[in-house]
Each structure stands twice: as C-alpha cells, then as structure tokens.
Amino acid sequence: MIFLFAPAALFLILVFVLPLIRYCWISVHALSVITNLEMIPNYGANWIRLYNDQRFWQDSFQTIRFTVTSVSLEILFAIAIALLLDQRWRGRGVVRALTILPWALPTTVMALGWRWIFNTPHGPIEQIISLLGFESINILSNPNIAWIATVIGDVWKTTPFIALILLAGLQSIPNDLYEAFRLEGGSSRQALFNITIPLLKQYLLIGILFRTAQAFGVFDLIQIMTGGGPASSTESLALYAYLNAMRFLDFGYSATIMLGSFILLVFSCLLAWLIFNQIKKIQL
Amino acid sequence: MKRLHFYIIILLTWSMLPFIWQLYTSFCSQEALISPLRTIDNRWTLDNYLRIINADPPFWKYLLNSLVVGTSATLITLIISIPAAYSLTRLKSAFAKSMQLLLLAAALFPYVLLFLALLELARNLNLGNNLLALSIPYSALSTPLAVLLLSSAFRDIPKDLEEAAILDGLNTWQRLKWVLIPLITPSSASTAILVFVFSWNEYPIALTWISRSELITLPVAISRIAGSSVYSVPYGTYAAASVLGSIPLLLIVLIFQKQIISGLTQGAIKG
Numbered sequence: 001m002i003f004l005f006a007p008a009a010l011f012l013i014l015v016f017v018l019p020l021i022r023y024c025w026i027s028v029h030a031l032s033v034i035t036n037l038e039m040i041p042n043y044g045a046n047w048i049r050l051y052n053d054q055r056f057w058q059d060s061f062q063t064i065r066f067t068v069t070s071v072s073l074e075i076l077f078a079i080a081i082a083l084l085l086d087q088r089w090r091g092r093g094v095v096r097a098l099t100i101l102p103w104a105l106p107t108t109v110m111a112l113g114w115r116w117i118f119n120t121p122h123g124p125i126e127q128i129i130s131l132l133g134f135e136s137i138n139i140l141s142n143p144n145i146a147w148i149a150t151v152i153g154d155v156w157k158t159t160p161f162i163a164l165i166l167l168a169g170l171q172s173i174p175n176d177l178y179e180a181f182r183l184e185g186g187s188s189r190q191a192l193f194n195i196t197i198p199l200l201k202q203y204l205l206i207g208i209l210f211r212t213a214q215a216f217g218v219f220d221l222i223q224i225m226t227g228g229g230p231a232s233s234t235e236s237l238a239l240y241a242y243l244n245a246m247r248f249l250d251f252g253y254s255a256t257i258m259l260g261s262f263i264l265l266v267f268s269c270l271l272a273w274l275i276f277n278q279i280k281k282i283q284l
Numbered sequence: 285m286k287r288l289h290f291y292i293i294i295l296l297t298w299s300m301l302p303f304i305w306q307l308y309t310s311f312c313s314q315e316a317l318i319s320p321l322r323t324i325d326n327r328w329t330l331d332n333y334l335r336i337i338n339a340d341p342p343f344w345k346y347l348l349n350s351l352v353v354g355t356s357a358t359l360i361t362l363i364i365s366i367p368a369a370y371s372l373t374r375l376k377s378a379f380a381k382s383m384q385l386l387l388l389a390a391a392l393f394p395y396v397l398l399f400l401a402l403l404e405l406a407r408n409l410n411l412g413n414n415l416l417a418l419s420i421p422y423s424a425l426s427t428p429l430a431v432l433l434l435s436s437a438f439r440d441i442p443k444d445l446e447e448a449a450i451l452d453g454l455n456t457w458q459r460l461k462w463v464l465i466p467l468i469t470p471s472s473a474s475t476a477i478l479v480f481v482f483s484w485n486e487y488p489i490a491l492t493w494i495s496r497s498e499l500i501t502l503p504v505a506i507s508r509i510a511g512s513s514v515y516s517v518p519y520g521t522y523a524a525a526s527v528l529g530s531i532p533l534l535l536i537v538l539i540f541q542k543q544i545i546s547g548l549t550q551g552a553i554k555g
Contacts, residue, residue, distance in 0.1 A: 001371045004456075005383075008368035008427050015424040016390050019401030084291050095292060097541045099299050104537045104544070106485040106503040109526040112510045113306045116519045122318045124305060156302065161548070168549035209392060217394025220487040224507050238396040238488075245400050246492070258397045265394070 023255040031252035046256040055232065055240065056257060060264055063236045066147060067215040070154045074211060075204065077155065078162035085163070086170040103160040111224035114153040115140065143233035146226060150234050153221055158214070162207040169203030170196070216265050237261040310523035317520055332524035341498045343528055346505040349415055350484050353501055357419035357483040358476045361426045366472070369434035370460060390428035396488050403492045413496050421489050426479040433550050437471035438464065474547030477540050484533065502529050
C-alpha cells in the first residue's frame with residue numbers, strides 16, 4: 001500500500017520539506033550580489049539583522065492587521081451571503097454562480113481594476129465624491145488609510161470562498177430543528193444564535209483557518225494594486241521577501257524573512273488558539 | 285419577499301459592479317477615461333481590444349499557455365493523488381491520521397513563502413522558461429488538498445463492494461481501475477476543477493519561473509500590461525485584457541458550478 005503513496009510523498013518533500021530545510025541553511029549564510037552569489041557562512045548575522053529591521057516589524061504589523069481585518073469582515077459578509085443563498089428563490093443558481101466569480105478569477109485581473117476604481121482624481125469613487133461636493137479622500141496616496149483599500153479588494157475576492165463553505169454547513173442542518181425551535185416559541189433571531197451559528201462552528205473554523213493562512217501570505221493583490229506603497233504602508237511580508245530576492249538580489253536575507261514570517265504565522269496561530277480556548281472557558 | 289429582493293440586488297451589485305466598471309472602461313477611449321461620468325462625443329472605442337489582439341505575441345497565446353499549464357498540472361495531480369488517497373484509506377489508522385494532519389498543514393501553508401527555494405530548484409534542474417515544467421510545482425502544491433478530497437471520497441465507498449471485487453480475484457490495480465476510480469468520478473471532477481482554477485490563476489511562481497514573453501501565462505501577461513510603464517498605467521488596455529482573460533473562467537464557473545461547490549464543500553466536511 002505504501003508504494004501507492006510514494007509519488008505523492010516525493011512531491012511533497014520536493015516542494016515543502018526541501019525548501020524549508022534549504023531556507024534554514026541559506027538563512028545562516030550571506031548570499032547576495034555582494035558575495036558574488038556565493039554562500040559564505042555568517043553565523044546568524046541575517047537573524048540579528050531581521051531582529052533589528054524596522055521594516056520587517058512594520059510589515060509584520062501590516063500583514064497581521066490586513067489578515068485580521070480581512071478575515072473578520074469576510075466571515076461577517078459570508079454568513080450573510082450564505083443565509084441569503086440558503087433560502088429558496090428563483091434564479092438562485094445563476095446568482096450563486098455570479099457570486100463565485102470574483103473568487104475564481106485571477107487576482108491580477110481585478111487588482112489593477114481596483115487601483116483604477118480608487119484612482120484620484122479620475123476613478124469613479126473620487127468622481128462621485130467630488131460631484132457630491134466632498135473633499136477628495138485620495139485613498140491610495142494616504143499611508144494611513146491605503147491599506148483599507150487593499151482590504152476591500154481582498155474581501156471582495158475571497159468572501160465567496162467562505163460563503164460557499166458556510167452554505168454547505170447550512171444545508172447540513174435539518175429543517176426539523178428550526179421547526180421544533182419555533183414551536184417552543186423561539187424567534188428567528190434567537191434561532192440564528194442558538195442553532196445556526198453553533199452548528200456552523202466547524203465550517204467557520206475551516207473557513208477561518210484557510211483564509212487566515214492565505215491572507216497572511218498575501219502577495220499578488222498588494223504587488224499589483226499598490227506595489228507596497230505609499231511609503232511601504234501596505235507592504236506585506238511576502239512582498240518584502242520577494243523584493244529582497246528579486247530587486248535587491250539578497251537571497252540570504254530573503255530566505256531569513258520567509259522563515260521569520262513562517263515562525264510568526266505559527267506563533268500567531270498558537271496565540272489565537274490559546275485566547276480562543278480561554279474565552280470558551282470563561283463562557284462555561 | 286421585497287426585502288429578500290433588496291438583499292439579492294445588494295449582493296449582485298457588490299460582486300458584479302467592479303466587473304461592470306472594467307467592461308465599461310475597456311470600451312472607453314483615452315479621453316473618455318479621464319472623465320468617466322461626463323458626457324463627451326467620442327466615448328466609445330474598440331481600440332483597446334484591437335491593441336491587445338494585434339500585439340506581439342497576440343493575446344490568445346497567453347490563454348493557450350495557461351490552458352496548457354492548467355491541463356497538465358490537473359492531469360499530473362490526479363495521477364499522483366488518486367493512488368495516494370486510496371492508500372491513505374487502507375493504511376493503519378494512526379499513521380493515516382498523522383498523515384492527514386500533515387497534508388492539512390501543507391494545504392494551509394501560504395505557498396508564496398516557498399517561491400525562492402522553488403526558483404532555485406528551477407535553476408538547478410534547468411526548468412525555467414518551460415511551460416510543462418511549471419506544472420510540476422503546481423501539481424505538487426495542489427497534491428495535499430487533492431489527496432484529502434479524494435480520500436474522503438474513497439472512504440464513502442462501502443467496504444462490501446471492494447471485498448466482492450477481491451473475491452472475484454481482482455488485484456489492487458484492477459480494483460482501482462474497474463471498481464473504485466469509476467465510483468469516485470464526481471469527486472475527481474471537482475478536485476480537477478479546483479486544481480485547474482488554481483493553476484490558471486497562480487501568479488508568483490509563474491512570474492519567477494518564466495521570463496520569455498511568448499511563454500508567460502495569463503495572470504503574468506495581465507500584470508505586465510499593468511507594469512509596462514510606471515507613470516501612466518494603460519487602464520483601457522488593461523481592462524480589455526482582463527475582460528478577454530475572464531471569459532474562459534466565466535464559462536468554466538457557469539458550466540462546472542456544481543463541481544466547484546461540491547469540491548469546496550467536501551473540503552469543509554473533511555476537517
């Protein structure tokens with residue numbers, strides 16, 4: 001039996017295990033154009049640099065802020081969309097297909113579209129704002145709020161993914177449960193919080209897990225929509241690692257950033273899980 | 285009933301308005317672009333479309349490239365994952381459980397972080413600028429999710445069926461070929477579509493593995509139009525490219541809606 005698994009195992013070792021080992025190895029070496037692309041051991045200098053690198057910490061903060069905001073908004077919208085798509089109405093199939101579309105299309109297809117929509121002064125949002133006589137918000141040039149535009153782009157694209165998972169969850173809840181609850185005199189809002197959400201817990205967890213990991217590695221959207229700017233305020237960790245490798249040609253440090261991001265992700269997930277468990281205890 | 289319609293309209297507006305704006309932009313002339321809401325004489329034009337169709341290489345080449353990569357990645361993934369998924373359901377449960385956790389971790393892994401090591405791999409094995417080679421990382425990255433989805437399908441097949449086949453004297457290979465694989469066709473189909481969509485859309489690896497402009501895939505081609513000049517992005521051309529580039533996936537979503545949904549759904553039930 002095990003030989004049937006061997007090709008898959010080989011594949012997984014090739015793209016997951018070897019790269020991580022390789023990163024560990026590169027990250028304790030200097031490897032850049034300055035060293036003529038030769039590996040020279042530098043005994044942890046990359047890690048000390050990472051620790052003192054303000055841009056790394058700023059990008060970590062930005063990546064976490066982006067992830068938490070996007071995933072929370074996506075969950076809220078996805079619950080609403082799933083509840084809507086769970087009801088019976090004519091044309092539901094078509095609407096459902098149209099709803100998946102943003103998720104199915106390449107990120108690059110709409111990333112620049114969003115830049116155009118938020119463009120100052122020619123984009124539709126700025127045009128409407130100026131027609132209404134308000135002052136320009138200039139969202140993509142303002143380092144304090146530009147990241148919100150990237151969140152909008154991400155929420156628009158990935159909410160359908162969670163919505164479909166939640167929809168599957170909703171359809172697994174038997175209708176009898178709701179009828180029994182109604183007979184006992186419960187309102188529909190109470191049903192939402194007492195039946196629907198608790199029974200959806202498993203589906204919510206899966207959605208949150210997948211989306212958190214993906215949002216943490218956000219790259220395409222940021223690279224094309226803002227290029228990390230203005231003043232690197234929207235730069236994600238993946239983009240920073242990419243810039244170090246492909247623009248500054250410093251592969252040693254790039255590998256260190258990626259390992260550092262990975263450690264940060266595992267650490268944040270553990271922390272979130274501990275907090276989650278703590279909250280559950282308090283409720284009991 | 286009225287409120288329901290109201291919500292449906294909001295949902296459709298939210299999902300479709302950015303596309304409609306792209307569509308509108310793609311037919312706008314250069315002068316019309318900078319004053320989108322005012323009425324001007326020569327607003328409508330097909331120039332944007334003509335420009336990308338007549339470009340060198342022509343636009344359909346990118347679609348073809350993406351189709352080649354997507355198809356080969358999907359086939360490789362299925363060939364690798366179906367036996368692996370089957371073996372997972374027949375192995376001792378403790379081992380299978382830990383294997384499943386590892387697969388889940390791999391499926392969740394933000395793969396962008398792997399791009400540098402994969403790029404080194406491409407350089408060392410001389411796999412750069414090769415469309416078929418690009419499908420190796422794609423299928424390898426899709427394998428964890430594919431194995432998870434397919435093994436749950438294998439588990440749903442009643443044990444009796446396979447035992448009957450063993451009594452009939454079929455070996456493992458024949459059982460897979462004649463009995464088991466036909467039974468998991470729906471799951472294979474939805475897995476295939478998810479892998480295809482992933483490969484069609486993948487950006488960071490395609491960006492770093494392929495540099496020759498006649499070999500780039502659709503997402504990279506679209507982003508190149510965007511990056512062709514730093515100061516004035518040719519939004520009209522870009523919009524036209526993204527409209528044309530969306531059509532194949534639009535068709536896939538409309539035709540295979542059921543398979544996509546059931547693929548995602550199985551993923552959720554598994555966890």
